[in-house]
Amino acid sequence: MTRAIVIATIMRPEGDTGVQTHFRAYLDYLHLRNQPSELITPYNAALWQVYPVFAVRKLLIGVFSVWWYRYWHAHFLKQALRSYLQSGKDCVIYAQCPLSAEAALSARVSENQRVAMVTHFNISQADEWVGKGLIEKDGYLYRSIQRFESSVLPRVDGLVFVSKFIKGELINRIPDIEKVASAVVPNFLPDPGLPDESDAVADLISIGTLETRKNQQYLLDIVAALREMGQPLTLTIVGDGPDRVMLEAKARALKVDDLVRFVGFVNNAAQQIALHRACIHVATIENLPITLIESMARGRPVFAAPVGGVLEILGDEVGGLALPLNDAHAAARIVATALGNREWMLVTGSAARKRFVEEYASDFAAKKLTAFLESI
CATH class of the missing domain: 3.40.50.2000 (Glycogen Phosphorylase B;)
Known part of the structure; x- marks a missing residue:
């Protein structure tokens, strides 16, 4: 039995x-x-x-x-x-x-x-x-x-x-x-199924508690660097936590509050991923973030800091790219180049989806x- x-x-x-x-x-x-x-x-x-x-x-x-x-x-x-x-x-x-x-x-x-x-x-x-x-x-x-x-x-x-x-x-x-x-x-x-590519109406999404370890401050630096490069991209930050007031103030100080949306806690937050072109995650330490797996399941490329178990998800960068944690401008260049390459987006999204099906x-x-x- x-x-x-x-x-x-x-x-x-x-x-x-x-x-x-x-x-x-x-x-x-x-x-x-x-x-x-x-x-x-x-x-x-x-x-x-x-x-x-x-x-x-x-x-x-x-x-x-x-x-x-x-x-x-x-x-x-x-x-x-x-x-x-x-x-x-x-x-x-x-x-x-x-x-x-x-x-x-x-x-x-x-x-x-x-x-x-x-x-x-x-x-x-x-x-x-x-x-x-x-x-x-x-x-x-x-x-x-x-x-x-x-x-x-x-x-x-x-x-x-x-x-x-x-x-x-x-x-x-x-x-x-x-x-x-x-x-x-x-x-x-x-398996949540593969959403239509046309469902994406915004650029980047980050999901997680707003706390120091999740490092959302650095995300704002990346968005600011993208604007300086003439490549303004939108970022949706899903989640709540002790750092929210500080993060909202920093977005205003960097003059990117028009590009960054703080939506707070959202039930079934993973469903929001289909509305975005890619997922970005820059926590300073992670075991195996389920957010990245949720993104790959929906055929969305991931950008992530290669720390802890994140390296095991990124692997050979078939389904996404690693971002440096100490250089927002370098990270911004990686993101802008990738999102500007339609062929890369299609190939990488498909590879991310394949890795999800086979491993996660x-x-x-x-x-x-x-x-x-x-x-x-």
């Missing part, structure tokens, strides 16, 4: 983060194949307890806010998992972060309830909180989160790395995980993930 796959996450069931996109895509894949599956979140616990406790976080700032979020989301997820797992049913618990993995390890009641964890984060969840400006690098909570990860990851039954980059980084930081069964499986998506579509990658989870 096929074992159930239980996805455990501290996040809400719905949302547009890369993590939520990942587990929703996987649930869709499992459902289409009649594979027993379940999504367990803190919101499976008693909501009369959950909502008042979570509401308190709005009154907290900085490290207190982060601690509260981590502690209580893990607490209620553990409650929900204990309720689900208490019968001892055979399953694989597919945890979406170290907190989810620890909750699963604590809640399981049988060795036939295996725990695997996927490494969505960049380097460490501690570094992601630093990037949001909520904790200090090398502060007490930062070190505590890293110690927690070093304790949890070697104890799981399986590890899924979404890029070779993050596998190398984590083995270097936590050598004991080399003993854990593992597989490298990239993020994936159900659910039919390929989710099948590989399922085989690994069942093997542990």
Whole structure:
């Protein structure tokens, strides 16, 4: 009998983060194949307890806010998992972060309830909180989160790395995980279909939280450089976050606010990609950004800084081009030359689409993930 796959996450069931996109895509894949599956979140616990406790976080700032979020989301997820797992049913618990993995390890009641964890984060969840400006690098909570990860990851039954980059980084930081069964499986998506080329009514799109790590300031520098070159191109920035006010002010200061649209948070943001000629992404560190995969799925070329797992998507630059992170004018020249070459756009868009189908579509990658989870 096929074992159930239980996805455990501290996040809400719905949302547009890369993590939520990942587990929703996987649930869709499992459902289409009649594979027993379940999504367990803190919101499976008693909501009369959950909502008042979570509401308190709005009154907290900085490290207190982060601690509260981590502690209580893990607490209620553990409650929900204990309720689900208490019968001892055979399953694989597919945890979406170290907190989810620890909750699963604590809640399981049988060795036939295996725990695997996927490494969505960049380097460490501690570094992601630093990037949001909520904790200090090398502060007490930062070190505590890293110690927690070093304790949890070697104890799981399986590890899924979404890029070779993050596998190398984590083995270097936590050598004991080399003993854990593992597989490298990239993020994936159900095939959205290929939009018509005429659907594109704007030039560039960037999707992501507006925070320091995503580096949208540099995008504005590139747009300004394009205007200086006499090649004004439009840029749509989709997403919200702590840097929005600063970014809007910088766009005005650079006199590119007529070329840049800040549209804020948008449900199903990936659908906006078809309205643009190409996707641009210049984060300073990335594991395996799902935004680029969403663009390739729609046959749109990508321009991206070759950091972390992005190199694995760009590969030999068949589906897009690498941009320097330290020279906005050089990056602008690359973008302007490419978008001005209709043949390149057609060939590269087609190649991007082909790479998606062969490497990042659910039919390929989710099948590989399922085989690994069942093997542990």
